[in-house]
Amino acid sequence: MSSHKAAAVVPIITSQVERLAIIDAPKEAHQHQHHIHRLIRKYSSEKDSDEDNLSDDGNDDACCPRSPVTCGPSPAVEKGHGLSRLLRNNKAWSKAIRERQPDFFEKCSQGQQPKVFWIGCSDSRVPENELLQLAPGEVFTHRNIANVVVSTDLNCLSVLQYAIDVLKVEHVVVCGHYGCGGVAAALGDHSYGLIDHWLGNIKEVKQQHREGLDSIQDTEEKCRALVEINARNSVLTVAKSPIMRAAWERGQEVEISGVVYDIKTGLLSELGYHVKSEKDLNAHLKVESKDLFANRAQ
Template identity: 50%
Template structure:
């Protein structure tokens, strides 16, 4: 794995490493890039944090083309985010992904910032209001645990909220109504050991969400 020292030639090093990687992959499988150029057929939509320490394909040890990816600060899934919804719609309707994974990570700077009312981060404060809403909704549960583990619990609760938000979208529910397989999962990545933790969240149909959130009951 290449590590690039800070300096004015950083980007030259990145381009050189890219050429070396492409040559190595082509030598191992001469048809790899030709097949990849013909189209993508991922089975997984990955919604994760923008943190540079959590690169999806690398931590899952998957080749290019295996994951369709959307990332934002603190891996939140608000219903008002048209960027996110466009990604989900394309992944579900066009690519026919079978799994949507919301992947948070412990030590998330966005989650930590959302817990601190004294931090002022400019425009990011508006985005982190989504996480602060989760914090407020679960404040009693979070206050009941020691301070040193509170941030980790909020990471997990924030993932759970994003999983539910995705299940509440008309995009996913329409797919279920059509009989399409779409399963939403919640995972958390552990920076200390590189392991993905399955939180046991699995939503695969209308029967798994509360009735007031059920928007689609028949094929549209």
């Protein structure tokens, strides 16, 4: 593998294994380096690499296991199949975790106790566990196009209810992100088919804040503003739900916050929308649209 490819792969592996804080004790330096180099070979993007086409134990079929219960009639996938590569990556990842903490997956199988419920965009560039530096089991997640929360979406509300009533999360985070394709599409007047129905929710937010948005001349900056306002709207919709109001009434401590992710920098910023009570909600609802744009550079 070339040096620049190796450099690109190392952060991926370390982010999946080491920085998830599941390591009880550091390995010896030479053992650690050997382990990393072996994983680099597994994650190499060179399809013709001999190492990439071999499983850890030399068994070609071992990298693409079949479920013993629901084994379907389709033939086994070959080495060049896209699914084969995904399964090999998963095998390498699982093995790396187990080598560092043998009982990690056993503990995961016993249940989840996340403190954070994340409502984000489906965009593949916004991986919540990665950017929050949290391990599997620490973030409960719901994602959709443009992180929209509406009172008629039973899918989102069902996940919210489970997060609040069953998992007892302490923080609901609504995350928008700059460069959001759904928000950009909602700014225009083009038709995209079925997704127009979903984008209608963002268009309503745009209409509610049209004066402030129209005062922004730069198209990219206008899109960034709508990303923030759309996240704010989702925060308030969560806060207005019967689920949240019932939780606060019974004294459950849970806060809703709005953040935005900048894909260009990899950084999160808080938006100043924090709601942890009915009183906070009422205060946010009293803020006029023009005041939300007061500090934005023209």
